[in-house]
Amino acid sequence: MDDTVSTLIILGGTGDLASRLLLPGLGRLLTEQPDRRIRLIGSGRQDRDDEQWTDTVRGSFDTVGATGPAVDHALADARYLSADVSAPEDLEQLLGAATGIPALYFALPPAVTAKAVDALQEVELPEGTVLAMEKPFGTNRQNAAELNAMLAELVPQEQVFRVDHFLGTSTVLNVLGLRFTNRLFEPLWNRDHISRVDVVYDEELGLEGRAGYYDGTGAMVDMLQSHLLQAMALVTMEPPATVEATELQAAKSQAVRSVRLWAGDPARASRRARYTAGTVGGQDLPDYVDEEGVDPELGTETLAEVTVEADTWRWAGVPFTLRSGKAIGDPRQEIVVTFRQTPRVPDGLRGAEDPTVLRIGLGSPTIALGLNINGPGDPLTIDRAELATDFGEGRLNPYGEVLQSILDRDPTLSVRSDAVEHAWALIDQIRDAWQAGRVPLEEYPAGSPGPDWSAAHEEQR
Numbered sequence: 001m002d003d004t005v006s007t008l009i010i011l012g013g014t015g016d017l018a019s020r021l022l023l024p025g026l027g028r029l030l031t032e033q034p035d036r037r038i039r040l041i042g043s044g045r046q047d048r049d050d051e052q053w054t055d056t057v058r059g060s061f062d063t064v065g066a067t068g069p070a071v072d073h074a075l076a077d078a079r080y081l082s083a084d085v086s087a088p089e090d091l092e093q094l095l096g097a098a099t100g101i102p103a104l105y106f107a108l109p110p111a112v113t114a115k116a117v118d119a120l121q122e123v124e125l126p127e128g129t130v131l132a133m134e135k136p137f138g139t140n141r142q143n144a145a146e147l148n149a150m151l152a153e154l155v156p157q158e159q160v161f162r163v164d165h166f167l168g169t170s171t172v173l174n175v176l177g178l179r180f181t182n183r184l185f186e187p188l189w190n191r192d193h194i195s196r197v198d199v200v201y202d203e204e205l206g207l208e209g210r211a212g213y214y215d216g217t218g219a220m221v222d223m224l225q226s227h228l229l230q231a232m233a234l235v236t237m238e239p240p241a242t243v244e245a246t247e248l249q250a251a252k253s254q255a256v257r258s259v260r261l262w263a264g265d266p267a268r269a270s271r272r273a274r275y276t277a278g279t280v281g282g283q284d285l286p287d288y289v290d291e292e293g294v295d296p297e298l299g300t301e302t303l304a305e306v307t308v309e310a311d312t313w314r315w316a317g318v319p320f321t322l323r324s325g326k327a328i329g330d331p332r333q334e335i336v337v338t339f340r341q342t343p344r345v346p347d348g349l350r351g352a353e354d355p356t357v358l359r360i361g362l363g364s365p366t367i368a369l370g371l372n373i374n375g376p377g378d379p380l381t382i383d384r385a386e387l388a389t390d391f392g393e394g395r396l397n398p399y400g401e402v403l404q405s406i407l408d409r410d411p412t413l414s415v416r417s418d419a420v421e422h423a424w425a426l427i428d429q430i431r432d433a434w435q436a437g438r439v440p441l442e443e444y445p446a447g448s449p450g451p452d453w454s455a456a457h458e459e460q461r
């Protein structure tokens, strides 16, 4: 029997996530894999018919130029069923419309996802059913643990996919190749040779009409709790014997588990801010609190930063700064590994002030190694040079990669249950300190680089 998924049911099919990310990702996947046959069932509270849903799917497919037999089949066979996801009978009806093994994709806010998972307890799931959960997975550690326990009642762990689309980006996938297939890096990949690591994902984008999700969630949960901690785990994890899914997940989970707040103090380790009116990427943005749908009382941050360490023999004492902000001018999206200075520079060589730096792009598929060299001109003066490569986008976009793994039931890109709980344990400490007023909510104009936190960075060197 073919054990791949043949029906994808999107709960929240009429939402922003589905139309902007999931469906374009699927379109790319089906274009690349013309033999794949998928029944695509959309579901939402709104009444729609199959034709309207097919139009929505076609519109999203068109944004990525999706074509070919698999795309035609998916469009011809697309179905829409309105459903209340907290009603077991509605979920039963959705699953009844599936052919072969179904995947239920929860493109829903955490509270609604929890209700749907609860309702599924009363539904008999078809053999092999896959449950794909969007981030944020739960709302805090306890809530995530409860959700994990409910899911464990439904299907085996390997059929639960906790989606983190950063794990499907080419560069993040390539951290493994870079680290474990080049003799150059791994012997130096430790506290003796690396002085600090920054994992930065700043964006020009502001709220973009997403107050319903983002307001009250904020940058710490939206980006650091999931994506950036996962990216960090790929940097800090021990080399696995194989890249088989269970082994990779175990190595990453252990890596997340070892993460501690810098100096053990959430107030010293974390910083937060939100944007005020300004211009970024040629677009005028209002104060965050004046964006449509924002509740100023929630005190949502649009820029979050935390310094942590991986409390292991390999990494103890090395600061890892994770940071993500919206409405940032000239944003950086990269992992920056800064090596320690050489123990000594020969007398007479001038200008060797900067250390060797490895930059792994997160928003673009780039890798660059910044080196000191004797450049042209005075032979005793050191210049900087960069060995850089742009290895091109992957065949699929990140959601295409993630969907492929879900449809093939290959959990390599999924986050294991305990890893999510470890991540929340860290974030909960920070949010408790924020709620207790221990970390001020600063402001920065949209289009600026964000507040000047260099004093905090110096303290952590």
Ligand SMILES: O=C1O[C@H](COP(=O)(O)O)[C@@H](O)[C@H](O)[C@H]1O
Residues within 6 Å of the ligand: 203, 205, 222, 223, 398
């Ligand atoms: O998950 C999210 O990621 C995006 C940034 O990732 P990208 O791949 O779309 O560049 C971020 O804008 C969004 O707020 C967050 O929910």
